[in-house]
Amino acid sequence: MVDHETWSERQSSTTVAVDGHDLEVAYYEDGPDESDGPPVVFVHGIPTWSFLWRDIVPAIADDRRTIAPDLVGYGNSAMHDGFDRSIRAQEAMLEALLADLDVDRIALVAHDIGGGVALRFAAHNPEMVDQLVLSNAVCYDSWPVEFVSNLGLPSTAEIGREELEGRLDAAFVEGAYGEADPEFIAGMKAPWLTDEGHVSLVRNAVSTNTNHTMEIDYGAITAETLLLWGEDDVMQPYDYAEQLATDIPAAELAPLSEAYHWVPEDQSDAYADRLGEFLTESNT
Template sequence: MIPADATFDGTFPFAPHVTDAPGFPMHYVDEGKGEVVLCLHGEPTWGYLFRHLIRALSPTYRVVVPDHMGFGKSATPPDRSYWLQDHIDNLERFVLALDLRDITLVLHDFGGPMGMGLAARHPDRIKRVISANGPVSFGQADQVDRLLANAATAPWFQWILKAQADGSLETVLGQLGYTILSTLKLNGFEDHSIITDAWLAAYGAPFATPADCLGAIGWTKGFATGMHRFEVPDAAAIRAIRTRPALAIWGMADRTLQARYFLPLFRDLFPAAAVHELPGVGHYCLEDAPDLIARLIADFLRQS
């Protein structure tokens, strides 16, 4: 776990906040005032991914960015499971503890199904949905088929299945603090010009020891063993969320969550919504094109 006051040479200068509402110390950023923009990261990142967006939006909005269990500055409890439903449970407790309402979700990677799980349970609290290379799985009939078809061609998912089969998954991911750059690159990280010692430290520090890697191991192992379960929205939740303003921003160089499989999920749920396909931008779109994405999101918030 990263020290709460770590700023990584000033690149993450936000005041730390911690809540025990999910049953462990969960760190979050809470910057600005106004409508709530809730940013949800995925694997193997943390709130650092949203640092540029926090700066861009916090003068006008309240930007809330939790680090999920086992990631970033949050604790990595050794006695918890790290399946999707556990993360949804944690997020629900977090949102209720802070009483967040009129939420704009910003979803990246597994933050997608996590945020949509929250939307299934509390559609009344969701005002807008923004997918930034984050799947909006929300009861679509073909969501599992698309996930499996994507996994059949995505290098990251192919490695997960191979490593689980040969018994190396936990050993390899237990060294994630040392291999973080190669992991990010495998998934689709394109802009090498931003790599600095501080940047590498920010993404590697959460995984200093094998015990610190339980979150990353748990998420990948959950996929390999079929333990993740999408939240199933009821008909009322689907009707409500379909009416919300929505935006998709997708880095088309994403090798892990390929647009051809996941943008149709978004378009099925939000057929009238704008979709921005960004050529040359990878899975970590908020690293590859932070200024463009911040501008697209700010414009969307103003217009909706």
């Protein structure tokens, strides 16, 4: 299993333009250059980064090229002040990154606010997205949750590192099914435990609102869609997966039991197996 330091060391980076700002984007890439299907792109949420996919990417990379970016403001991507971190801006970043990597068709796998990014991207670029996998994704008016809203309060920028770390510990423990892996928690917290990271996390939280998911035309999504959802989640409840299954034309429900919000971590083996099956089925 790759630890978060090794994951960071293996990341590449490029600079893309988002709203007129040149922003560095870090991304983890693995798998063969040539495969039977398009690259599989993994998009994380808040307060995570691409390390969320530590157990999933290697399983898929046996057969497919995989790309897991850090959203701008997250992980090892740009964290300085002065740019938008909203779902709309993250969609623009993803579009620019794929153009930079010369990728024009993808399978898109996303979690939490990454799911909102993926839903927008799939609705606006149906010709690019062959398969869409959504896991406990923000959609409609399902967010932000209280924990993230509280991170966005101005006072959060002034709290001490110990208090911030405690809040993050609580979020990752409470959002996990059973005992959370200490390495997972340490890896998820690592980007935020610097002065720049602390402020960036607050900026990221401030940018969370329902505007950019309420305006999506969900019926415009043509990709074969798998709703691979932790059914015990209270932050992004399963009811929203059922609503997506109604509104997205080619959507299939795939609940995972004994899984809360961090479903790629809670049920990593089952998640990777079901994802692999779906990607294979969709290319036969």
